[in-house]
Amino acid sequence: MATTIPVILSGGAGTRLWPLSRLKAPKQLQRLLGPDTMLQSTISRIDHLGGPVVVVAGVDSLDQIAAAIPTAGRIRLIGEPIGRNTAPAVTAAALTVAPDDVLLVLPADHHIADPVAFRVAVDRAVEVAASGRLVTFGVVPSRLETGYGYIIPKPPDETASSRVDFNVIDRFVEKPDVATAADLIESGALWNSGMFVFAAGVFIEELSRHAPEILACVEESLRSSVSTGNQMDSWRIELGHEFASAPDVSVDVAVMQPTDRGAVVFLDAGWNDVGSWESLWELSEQDPTGNVDIGDVVALESSRNYLRSDGPLVAVIGIEGLVVVATDDAVLVVPRDRAQDVKSLVEVIPPENK
Numbered sequence: 001m002a003t004t005i006p007v008i009l010s011g012g013a014g015t016r017l018w019p020l021s022r023l024k025a026p027k028q029l030q031r032l033l034g035p036d037t038m039l040q041s042t043i044s045r046i047d048h049l050g051g052p053v054v055v056v057a058g059v060d061s062l063d064q065i066a067a068a069i070p071t072a073g074r075i076r077l078i079g080e081p082i083g084r085n086t087a088p089a090v091t092a093a094a095l096t097v098a099p100d101d102v103l104l105v106l107p108a109d110h111h112i113a114d115p116v117a118f119r120v121a122v123d124r125a126v127e128v129a130a131s132g133r134l135v136t137f138g139v140v141p142s143r144l145e146t147g148y149g150y151i152i153p154k155p156p157d158e159t160a161s162s163r164v165d166f167n168v169i170d171r172f173v174e175k176p177d178v179a180t181a182a183d184l185i186e187s188g189a190l191w192n193s194g195m196f197v198f199a200a201g202v203f204i205e206e207l208s209r210h211a212p213e214i215l216a217c218v219e220e221s222l223r224s225s226v227s228t229g230n231q232m233d234s235w236r237i238e239l240g241h242e243f244a245s246a247p248d249v250s251v252d253v254a255v256m257q258p259t260d261r262g263a264v265v266f267l268d269a270g271w272n273d274v275g276s277w278e279s280l281w282e283l284s285e286q287d288p289t290g291n292v293d294i295g296d297v298v299a300l301e302s303s304r305n306y307l308r309s310d311g312p313l314v315a316v317i318g319i320e321g322l323v324v325v326a327t328d329d330a331v332l333v334v335p336r337d338r339a340q341d342v343k344s345l346v347e348v349i350p351p352e353n354k
Helices: 038-045 059-068 086-094 115-129 178-186 200-210 212-223 241-245 251-256 277-283 336-347
Strands: 004-009 053-058 075-080 102-107 134-139 150-153 167-173 190-199 226-229 235-238 262-267 292-300 306-317 322-326 331-335
Touching: 004 038, 004 086, 038 059, 038 102, 038 115, 053 059, 053 086, 059 075, 059 235, 075 086, 086 102, 086 200, 086 212, 086 251, 102 115, 102 200, 115 134, 115 190, 115 262, 134 150, 134 200, 134 251, 150 178, 150 190, 167 251, 190 200, 190 251, 190 262, 200 212, 200 251, 212 241, 277 306, 277 322, 277 336, 322 336, 331 336
Parallel strands: 004 053, 004 102, 053 075, 075 235, 134 262, 292 306, 306 322
Antiparallel strands: 102 190, 134 190, 150 167, 167 262, 226 235, 322 331
C-alpha cells in the first residue's frame, strides 16, 4: 500500500535574512514567527499524515536538525555533501522509498496561515498524484508580486469529469516585471509555491527522460553513501561525493517545466515563503505605529519599521520603513522595500561573517 511521505528540504542558507540566518544557523532553524523553529512548524503542519518524514539537508547540519526535532523517531535524514538545488535533493529522497510511495515535497522555511486549508489542498494533491500526475501547488495571488514565479493553468476540461480538482499546467513564467505580473494575475495565473506532490516512481521516470544526468549522479552518491539506523524507523544517510557532480537545477526546471504530466492544485491558505525581512514585517504583529519590535528595542517618533535585537540595545529616532536587525556580531540597516537586496550584500561580506 502506498504511503504519503513528506520530504522536507532544509538545505538553504536563507541569506536574505542575514544577519540572523547564517550558514551554520539558517532560517529554518530560527524561531522567526513564534516559539517553534520554521522546520518544527513545517513538520507539525503535516502531522496528520503520520508515518515517516524525510529531511534533506547539508551533512554539517544533520546533528543540529536531529536535536531540534521532537519527533526524531519518525525522521529519516539525508545529508548532502554540498547543496545542489532541489532536483538532486528530491531525487535522493525518491530513490530511498518505494516507487508507488507519494512524496509531499515542502521547503522547511515557508509559513502557512491556514493549516486546515493547506491540509485539504494536500489531500486533493495526493489524490491527483495517485493518478500519475506530478502536482504543484499554485498559490492564489493576494497582491501584485514580482519576486515569485507564476504558473499558468490550462482551463479545466469540464467534459472530462463532473468534479475537477486540478488543472493541467500550461506553462511557467519566471519572476516577471510589474506590467507582466499584473497581466498574469488578471488572466488567472498563480504563484509558484515550490511545493510538490508526486509518486516517487513517476518522478524518477520523468527525471530519467528530461534530466538523466541528475539521476545518474545521485544514484552513484547513494551507492557510496554511509548510512545508520534502518529504513523501517529512523535512519541517516550521508550521500557520497558523487552528489557534488549533479547539475545545480531546481525541480521546476528539471522536471515540472518539460513534463507533459504536470498538474496544479489551487492553494488559498495564507502561504508566504518568508523570503525577506519585508515578509517578516508583514507576518509579524505590529504596534499601532506599524513597528515590529523584537528584543531589546526602543523607538521614538518612528513607524512601519522591523526592529529586532538578539544582542545589544537597538534605539532609533525618527525613522520610517526600515529594517534594523542586530545580533551579537553584526548589524543590518536596510529600507524595507530593498530587503530582497540583502542577498547581494551577503555575497560581499567576509566569509567569517556569513
